[in-house]
Amino acid sequence: MIKSVFDTYETVKEKRLKDRFFKHNTIVDLVNQLPADFEIKELGQSVKGKSINLVKYGNGFTKIMLWSQMHGDEATGTMALFDLFNFLQSNHPLAQLISEKCQLFILPMVNPDGAEVFTRRNSQQIDINRDFLKEVSPEAKVLKQCRAAIKPDFGFNLHDQVTLWSVTGTLKPATLSFLAPAFDEELNINETRKNAMLVIADMFSDLDQLLPKHIGLFDDEFEPRAFGDNFQKAGTSTILIEAGGYTNDYEKQEIRKHYFIAILSGLFSIATKSYSQQDLKNYFVIPKNNKQIFHVLIHGIVLDGIEVSIGINYEECPSSNGCSTFKTYSIQDIGDLSFCDAYQNYSSPSLSLNGNITLYQPANFELLDGDKTILSFENGNLLFKKD
CATH class of the missing domain: 3.40.630.10 (Zn peptidases)
Structure with missing residues (x-):
């Protein structure tokens, strides 16, 4: 029924x-x-x-x-x-x-x-x-x-x-x-x-x-x-x-x-x-x-000479009129995240990053697959995401 x-x-x-x-x-x-x-x-x-x-x-x-x-x-x-x-x-x-x-x-x-x-x-x-x-x-x-x-x-x-x-x-x-x-x-x-x-x-x-x-x-x-x-x-x-x-x-x-x-x-x-x-x-x-998921998970990135995964989450806050929200993304984990999943996963042998990755700080980087940008953030704001 x-x-x-x-x-x-x-x-x-x-x-x-x-x-x-x-x-x-x-x-x-x-x-x-x-x-x-x-x-x-x-x-x-x-x-x-x-x-x-x-x-x-x-x-x-x-x-x-x-x-x-x-x-x-x-x-x-x-x-x-x-x-x-x-x-x-x-x-x-x-x-x-x-x-x-x-x-x-x-x-x-x-x-x-x-x-x-x-x-x-x-x-x-x-x-x-x-x-x-x-x-x-x-x-x-x-x-x-x-x-x-x-x-x-x-x-x-x-x-x-x-x-x-x-x-x-x-x-x-x-x-x-x-x-x-x-x-x-x-x-x-x-x-x-x-x-x-x-x-x-x-x-x-x-x-x-x-x-x-x-x-x-x-x-x-x-x-x-x-x-x-x-x-x-x-x-x-x-x-x-x-x-x-x-x-x-x-x-x-x-x-x-x-x-x-x-x-x-x-x-x-x-x-x-x-x-x-x-x-x-x-x-x-x-x-x-x-809690084994992230909003965004990027695998296989080399930072300081080691290969790591990067877990990114957003905080959702109301706009001033209470009729929408805005999201602020920050780095929430770095290391072995193979036991986790995410709403959006990025994994490719040709991934690379331009920008800084600092734990618990706003996302501020560009993610490339080869020579093409597939994801980018500026001061915690999502600028671009390839569908």
Whole structure:
């Protein structure tokens, strides 16, 4: 059933969300256009007075809360939620099943001020996902009070992770990562956390067929200030989904498709209670995340009389209007990188460099293959890349 939705995804994709840089007003417009089956309620406001809205859907017994964009520059989950809204309005049997078996409580944008300028933190420079205990941000108060009022059985905590996470044993980007967050430092497993793990095992079974070798298990170190860990502790079986990287998908439109399917797979597992038939060992066989990839990897370059590989990564920063980003490239490793991979690899016996290579400094060189330039940087800026 999940595969049929994947194959017809374009029919439910919310086409008004074309990249990661949409703002609060766009989200509000889309929410206000939802039909009467969706109940809309303003729960509170951000520091700068932007509404934080809850969308309720379904008449079933099982309560499921989904929240996205606690970090303003992590927009993939939000796009996937609006794809979900469209899907729920379809006549697909799974949409009907979710409506009958579940009540969905969805906060599509928890940090509208951060989204406005495309930054992680809110306008107080607070990381909302490290503010569960102190509640100094109004956004954290809204989210915490929402869960306390609803007391959901399950929660979906929707985030993006840096694109340099890879999947152990594959040397491929961790395009999606899952986690049932810990509720204590000992990483114990109670019934609440176990149910989250079993749902994730179902999700992995579905998604690994569609996105093989690109799905990892995120680190489960306990973070006492985080919402996912504390919601798990409070009795809501919490499922973390992180969107990572995928080759040539800078605006995460392909990742968004798989993200939506991951959410839908989890909802199907909960609605049918198929997770109760799942084996816990299938959660622990999901490969772990690691960091064995670079954005750019150049092999076989002679520096100071020795042959080395050069690993280059970029830092992505928002433009002043929050509607785009710029990338600054720097040298992050030099030496034997044969155990690594990259989004872009360069390897040829005729490669040579013009310029300086200094570890942890901005990329500032020209890469030639024979007498032709194939890649060049100036003070960390990408000037040219041969397609």
